Amino acid sequence: MHTIERQALLRAPRGRVWNALTDIKKFCEWFGVSPVDGEFKPGAKVRMRAPKEYGGDFDIMVEQMQPEHLFTWRWHPGARDESVDYEKEPTTLVEFKLVETAGGTLLTITESGFDNISLARRARVFGENSQGWEEQLKNLERYVNKTS
Numbered sequence: 451m452h453t454i455e456r457q458a459l460l461r462a463p464r465g466r467v468w469n470a471l472t473d474i475k476k477f478c479e480w481f482g483v484s485p486v487d488g489e490f491k492p493g494a495k496v497r498m499r500a501p502k503e504y505g506g507d508f509d510i511m512v513e514q515m516q517p518e519h520l521f522t523w524r525w526h527p528g529a530r531d532e533s534v535d536y537e538k539e540p541t542t543l544v545e546f547k548l549v550e551t552a553g554g555t556l557l558t559i560t561e562s563g564f565d566n567i568s569l570a571r572r573a574r575v576f577g578e579n580s581q582g583w584e585e586q587l588k589n590l591e592r593y594v595n596k597t598s
Contacts, residue, residue, distance in 0.1 A: 452565040454576070456583045461554040462594035468518045470594050471546050480593035481586060490523075491515065505578075506530040511541070521546040527567065528575030540566035542579075557590075559583055 460467055470476045472490050482504065486497035494512045505528065514522040524541035542563040549556040561583065564576050
């Protein structure tokens, strides 16, 4: 229970998938959030506004962007708890790896680092994000197919 990995063959060119992941407006459309400010670039911390039922606002700290190959960020997983000081909490690492294939783009999403999350929160946030990445992968697939 330390890593979540999801994979899908998206029937879209790698450039379209990359843009859906890294163009903040497109990302927000399929991810179901709104940007407060900023853009995705290495070193950026971007605040996202999400409905309370989906965990509330959160930050994405962008680490790597290797065009059309790798996009990584860190965040504090799980629904926001107002009693927790997240600046003192460890983050998980989210990686999007894209590989061009004959049928489109093979996308692998990996979230790791749950072993650093407190035992009190680990099982819950791992379960929430396991289900969440299933849903988000479907959202992304619909989005890239719709924009073809």
